[in-house]
Amino acid sequence: MATTEPRSGQRAWPKLDVPSPTPSVTVPSSDNPDLLEINLGPNHPSTHGVLRLVVHLDGEIVVGLRNELGYVHTGIEKNIEQKTYWKAITYVPRMDYLSFFSGEVAFCMAVEKLLELEVPRRAEYLRVIFQELTRLHSHLIFLGTGSVDLGGIALLFYCFRDRDYVLDLFEMVTGQRMHPRYGQVGGVAEDIPRGFDRKARQTIAYLRGRIDEYEDLIGQNPIWRGRTIGVGVMPPEYAIRMAQSGPNIRASGIPWDLRTANGGYGAYRELDYQPVVGQNGDVFDRFWVRVQEMRASLDLIEKCLDGLPEGPVIADDRKVVLPPRHELHTSMESLIHHFKIVTEGYRVPPGEVYAPIESARGEFGFYMISDGGPKPWRARLRPPSFVTLSALAALATGHYLADLIAILASIDPVMGDCDR
């Protein structure tokens, strides 16, 4: 049972009130005429994407903070309503573009829930492998850009080099590095090629060594520890009131992970996964939890590769799933079904569902309404970064400006996910 009491040996959680009246804005309380109001962004080397912060400073200390979002608002949800389900999958990875495959899986799981479609076991295992690869991709970029924000530029180069190895695996299977559109309703698009297993294991072995080095780099570095330990502490009550999820809430000691909650979803139910939980809820812990999650992802991928079942990689329902291409030459029904699915789209029974999964950022799910037609009536993404950024103001107020940058880096917002 998760508890919000401090663990033994740990100091008590600091009191962090939700700001009032607006929970996401802190206003300076003093009438000090020397307060400086500065604008951070939308283009700034230290904001993750295009985020604008309006900050009130008393010297170096942040006394007021307000977010301005929307600088990469793309209207994806409106576009999804215009396209059939099969075509709409293309839009989804571009929302949270760091954990892109999680987006595809979330969309496909929501549609499968509406269709009440069964996904074969091999497809579920493959989905887990690529979701974990995507989590690795996201956390590597997080670590690289996060350390650049704190001044340690070397990790940027190391992490982006390792990210290329992860993307090589995507490219091997799908032909595309990012946004592969590999997740399909009913499973995945194609089977893994020969040689994937060997290359994946090589990558895993290599990355394990790299993560050891990253742990040493950030875990033992006195400058890093001095800048991150005790900074931006998020107490568990605050985390729950502000609906934080993912590594942010796990760093505050609450073992909430949708991969294990109520047993988990998909193939996670057969894999014995323990969530990585932090202790202090500060910037250091949020970085540490993600580094350990990278390690846990590698273990999960290895388990999936070891236990990968045989079988089809996509469901058998030809009314919804495209037929294999070799059948188009010989079977008239396959040709007609292919034509109808691609042009008109398959019809999904009416209803509304919400199917959340655990992406690298937290709870990530689609609220999808179907009207019985071939196009979604409403497809709204529950954006983890949107919710995370609403909690930033209280976390950063009272800290130095440099700490604000560290806290912003540690909560890992992605503006594509936030603004959609």
Add this chain to the structure above:
Amino acid sequence: MEVIPPAHVRRALRATQLEDIVMTTTVDKAMAWASSNSVWPFGFGLACCAMEMIGMITSARYDVARFGSEVVRATPRQADLIIVSGRVAHKMAEPIRQLYEQMLEPKWVMAMGACSSTAGMFANYAVLQGVDKIIPVDVYVPGCPPRPEAVVEGLLTLQKKIRAGIPPAYRQQQSDA
């Protein structure tokens, strides 16, 4: 002991034609050669394409440093090239124009990816349908997102354009107006 000069010096001493040892060019060509090999990008990433752009700049596999573009500046006032990597929302259009105005001439613009070239798949109310509606673009790199090699190809095309003496896009717009 007699000192033997190196081979290029011996060749120079043997030469009878000036053209064998002296290369002549125009000032414009020399300046174009220098500026094409030191195009400093502005660190400006909007969305998914920014990840591939950062990958191109930082990753040793694609290594943009060998083209002279390693120095990514954080301020537009010191940058030569703005790589618009990602979709441009209407709210972001004004900051992009301001950043472009802050760059010093000569300056070049690369529209990286489908979204900044033509809004890509986002034909809707929220996305500016191509960044060339607000700033003049020199090189368009298609892809969603383009591979880092494709962006390097775009950079090389830009370098060829500079060396060929083609003026930057804003100069052509000025001459059109």
Add this chain to the structure above:
Amino acid sequence: MPEPIRAISQPTWGDPDLGALERLTAALGEGGVLTHKVDRDELTIVVAPSRWIDAALHLRDAEGYDFLSDVVTADWLDYGGDVAGYWGTEAFGGRDMNRSGSWGNAAVPKPLGDKRFSVSCHLLKLITVGPGEHRRLRIQTWLDDGEPLATLIPVYPSADYHEREAWDMMGIRFAGHPNLVRILLPDYWEGHPHRKDSPVGGEPVQFSDAV
């Protein structure tokens, strides 16, 4: 041969919490809970807009739903207008062979409410229960165009941004929200793009009908 993993079973919703439904109905009294539905392992409870805050307070304090995942809105204008109907049906003019998806379904899909907009909250029992007992719930309310709804910020502070987005995108006004301004679109924008009568936008493309 182990049975295929069924993706439709999403364990984080848990069993539908019908006990909470009964207690909520009792607590709100007459005219509070309008209807409910259990569909695909999900429990949706429809409450009247005037009892929105009371329902949320009861669920948070008495039932233990301490985590607000999401506040979502939907515009149900002309829902099902494209997909259903037989020859001679008054509402939709019957089957139209040229309109995709307009034939084959037996009945017009009916939403849970009769007004234009729905506002739903996804709630979760996180801390208040042990592992394996987490439950999700959706409470929903239906509004007309221009009808305001009380803000959930006093109950769940994380609703702040979601409600701002609902105002920005759908035009649903939340009474009592301290900062109800546009969040994703620029301040000068007019209109609410996610409404069904608002166009997709973009510019006309040569040789292409679809935008």
